[in-house]
Amino acid sequence: MAESSVQSAVQRLGNLLVEEEENLVSIKEKVEQLRDELDWMHCFLREADACRYVDPRVSRWVVQIQEIALEAEEAVESFLFKLISHKKQEYAGKTFVIKNRLERYLWVLGEAKAIHDASNAIEALRVKIATLTSRLQAYGIKITRSDTEVSTSRGYSLDVVKEEKYIGLDDQVKKIVGDLVGKAGENRVFGIVGKSGVGKTTLARKVFFDHVIKKHFNRFSWVYVPQNCTISGVLRGILTSLATNSSDEIGLMTDQVLIKELYEILLEKKCLVILDNLRSCDIWECIKAAFPGDDDRDSESKFLFTTENKLVAEQIHEKAVVHEIKCLIYDESWELLQSKLGRIPPQIFGNNGSPKGMEMAKKMLKFCQGIPLAIIALGGLLVTKKTPEEWETLLGFMSSHENGKNNQQQSYEKVMEICYYALPYYLKNCLLHLGGFPEDFEVPTKKLCNMWVAEGIAILASGEVSRGESLDDFAQNCLSELVQRGLVQVWKRKTSNGSVKSCKLHAIMRDLCLKVFKDENFLSILDFDSMEVVLNGKTRRLAIYLGEEGNDQIVLPLKNPVLRSLLLFPSQKERPEVNHASVKVLCRESQLIRVLDLEGVVVSSKTLPKEIGDFIFLRYLSLRDMLLTKIPPTIGCLRWLETLDLRAKVRLEIPNVLWCLERLRNLYLPCYFTIKDSEKLRLDNLKNLLTLKNVNHFLLEDVLSMKKLRKASVRYMLENEHIEFIQKSPKVVFSLTIFRAIIGKEHVNALISFANLIKLELKGEVSVPIHELKFPPNLKKLVLDFCGIMQDPMPVLAKLPNLTSLCLDHQAYVGQKMICSASGFPQLTYLRLHGLKSLRELNVEHGSMPNLKYLEVRICERLTKIPEELPHQVQITHI
Secondary structure (H helix, E strand, C coil): CHHHHHHHHHHHHHHHHHHCCCCCCCCHHHHHHHHHHHHHHHHHHHHHHHHCCCCHHHHHHHHHHHHHHHHHHHHHHHHHHHHHHHCCEEECCEEECCCCHHHHHHHHHHHHHHHHHHHHHHHHHHHHHHHHHHHHHHCCCCCCCCCCCCCCCCCCCCCCCCCCCCCCCHHHHHHHHHHHCCCCCCCCEEEEECCCCCCHHHHHHHHHCCHHHHHHCCEEEEEECCCCCCHHHHHHHHHHHHCCCCHHHHHCCCHHHHHHHHHHHHHHCCEEEEEECCCCHHHHHHHHHHCCCCCCCCCCCEEEEEECCHHHHHHCCCCCEEEECCCCCHHHHHHHHHHHHCCCCHHHHCCCCCHHHHHHHHHHHHHHCCCHHHHHHHHHHHCCCCCHHHHHHHHHHHHHHHCCCCCCCCHHHHHHHHHHHCCCHHHHHHHHHHCCCCCCCCEEHHHHHHHHHHHCCCCCCCCCCCCCCCHHHHHHHHHHHHHHCCCCEEEEECCCCCCEEEEECCHHHHHHHHHHHHHHCCCEEEECCCCEEECCCCCCEEEEEEECCCCCEECCCCCCCCCCEEEEEECCCCCCEECHHHHHHHHHHCCCCCEEECCCCEECCCECCHHHHHCCCCCEEECCCCCCCECCHHHHHCCCCCEEECCCCCCEEEECCHHHCCCCCEEECCCCEEEECCCCECCCCCCCCCEEEEECCECHHHHHCCCCCCEEEEECCCCCHHHHHHHCCCCCEEEEEEEEEEECHHHHHCCCCCCCEEEEEEEEEECCCHHHCCCCCCCCEEEEECCCECCCCHHHHCCCCCCCEEEEECCCECCCEEEECCCCCCCCCEEEEECCCCCCEEEECCCCCCCCCEEEEECCCCCCCCCCCCCCCCEEECC
């Protein structure tokens, strides 16, 4: 981890020397000397970082070097902030200048003091480096190469991450499914119990998405029960999945109303409710009134829970049927390990099977104690070890930990810990950053990678980068490697191509991250629900869990000049307000911040303070799902911003200053927005833009000048401006939404020659028979919404050769019958039927949709039967 921090500091100082040469001229020589000394330390820090876990003296030395690197960045950036804030500032074409002699005199004094302070700070850091270097010799500290950390080729891609193999679960899935779909009699409560990491959630998910389960039940709810959960939070989570009420309506209900509403739905409908990670009987005692009892014999709803605690499983309900997942036996463990390793390297086992190699594998599997999570992680580590000597070293390392002082720790937990220690330096910070997200939090991969790039966690190292690899590619490869190593879990995949859409961190790995936070001062956590505060030394990264505090305003406890990253996580069930004044204090006191994630947060004034422009080093800003009505024009001062997400919850007024953000690489505009004092959104100067979402009102020539643009989505454009846009940008992958009262064939057929159009949404009444429409040849996603098509669209759409996702929403089709013919939809993986109120029959001929994995049917009241001919692997959701 330290090597990553020092390398980031070296690169950052080098970039500042180039890009801020004019402002740094007065201290340029000192900054260069400091950078060079840190670069020298970086040359052998990898070995030191790897063997720090063996020698505590090395560990302390590494932590101190890491602290110096961070302080070096802070010293230079603090100087730049003071200098820039005293000089004239420009945004949106407006210039603020010094007005009189007194202001000029004060500015000169301020600049002189800033230079003096920065020079002293840099000199003090150089003295610290010299002192630490001398201590290595004075105390006889030797740093040698450790084999616990290895470099690996980063050839992984999120598009090709394979699903893990599961051993021994199929029979248990069949047994639980059989119990759940059995006659509704005495048994309505079922449980899964087992150790952490043994596969309880995996088993429950396979049951949840089972074909038979989806046909038997008609409503489903999956709720994870965190450690500091509330009763109302659990009830709202269940009801949100089962009821047709809006989340805002459910959010206003009291516990008594929630229980009443939930009871009525469970009594009338055939529901399956799964509570994952139930830690105690207290939660069940408080919510069981919402579940039909033994006297409600007509109820066909069922309840399934997972828990580590056998007492919970035994006491939760006297008639509960509990399935215990046992640890894998050796043969099963070996099968799982082989599936992770692939073909065993012959140099380790030999062509005829080396007894020594088999013995090493057997001993290492013993440490895993039959826990699948540990076996998968071990396989992810062993696949990077190519020689018998490396396997022997790893086995010796495990054995030494087994004989260590901490006998309370399970050996499989030690395996997970060793797998973390053995990570290449560039992956350690990536994994630790994930540990800052709340328990069981579903993390979007694109958002995560953007954060890693913005904060400097994903760092390109010379000699380790594929030719032409960008920072974004590198970040995605880092995440992919963590998944392949079994340390990060894939949660959702994209329906279009099966690539990883979101991920989660297992509780064992998250607990390990929390431990490292305390040891290495990586990140601090403030939890408003439990009022637990984990503050470690200088807090440079802070994650705040806002909890479920109703409408009370939350004051952020922030006055931190070295804060680099602030992540706010509102409750998924509540939207507590954050005090506007505390946001203003944050802007004034934490000017060095680089990552600010306010997704889903409500600010009391429904707007951001103008002081947001003081974050001149900000690289990542997310305002997604915020209840904002406008943002201040000072956002144009964020000169270092790389990712800007403006997809607010309501219509947003945007100042026409985005063109000032020259370093912007990812711009996510809201679906609906207005532009202050203008009709067109000015986007010139954004030459580095890679992703552009939800463009509607813009100057065409501005966007056409974006030579690096990779991906764009266009919405609600008038006339044929979008045609010219797509036509003149052949290297950009496009998504297009056509929103008109009447959609004619001229609006669709004009797109047939565009090979770079992969997603199309038609929102409005289609005025011609669907067979007269001609779709783009490479179309992968198609959404038809409110189209009112009277003819069965399937015979036409089934011929689209590359279509992977099809959504028919809100009376897109008003007929009663649809037929999917044999050999049709060869690539389709996702089909959604939503709000087709006239649909009575869906026929799927044998051989149709051979690759279908997901079928979502919702609010199609007259469709009462799901075709038997669907492929067996299909997951049916939201019936």
